[in-house]
């Protein structure tokens with residue numbers, strides 16, 4: 309899994325216990341998964357359909373640097389399924405895992421539409437396409 313995005317836990321991200329607010333983390337994950345799905349499906353119109361159980365493994369605190377990792381696990385006809393892990397950038401300790409996040413490729417009317425993708429496209433392949 310590639311950990312593309314790093315976040316610095318700031319005072320505005322904290323819950324009353326002084327640790328990272330779960331809602332902030334989920335917002336960052338939804339955004340990260342949306343960007344991943346847009347890039348993979350090459351369509352800016354995608355919506356979150358489903359998230360499986362969210363396991364908050366350990367907490368993060370103010371000043372921690374955390375990193376978000378997303379990878380595709382399955383390509384359906386109109387959907388893409390991903391898994392996610394968030395960990396501490398320095399200690400590599402796991403903070404959260406989600407086994408299954410499903411995004412659906414939609415058309416201008418908001419209806420599911422086939423994306424035609426079957427496998428992960430890596431960054432270097434995307435640059436190769438641009439160069440050719």
Ligand SMILES: CCCCCCCCCCCCCCCC(=O)SCCNC(=O)CCNC(=O)[C@H](O)C(C)(C)COP(=O)(O)OP(=O)(O)OC[C@H]1O[C@@H](n2cnc3c(N)ncnc32)[C@H](O)[C@@H]1OP(=O)(O)O
Pocket residue numbers: 338342343346347351352354355356357358383384385386387388410412414418419420
């Ligand atoms: C480089 C370019 C830069 C561009 C720059 C732009 C930046 C701009 C960023 C914007 C980024 C926006 C990111 C928004 C992220 C949200 O926040 S979206 C908001 C929250 N989500 C929603 O509102 C969605 C509401 N739900 C719906 O509208 C409808 O349920 C949907 C999603 C259209 C699906 O409709 P449906 O009738 O349920 O569809 P259905 O045909 O039954 O199923 C579709 C697929 O979902 C699967 N599915 C259905 N139910 C489930 C389930 N419970 N579990 C798992 N899979 C399921 C089906 O198996 C099917 O998959 P395939 O077999 O086709 O692969």
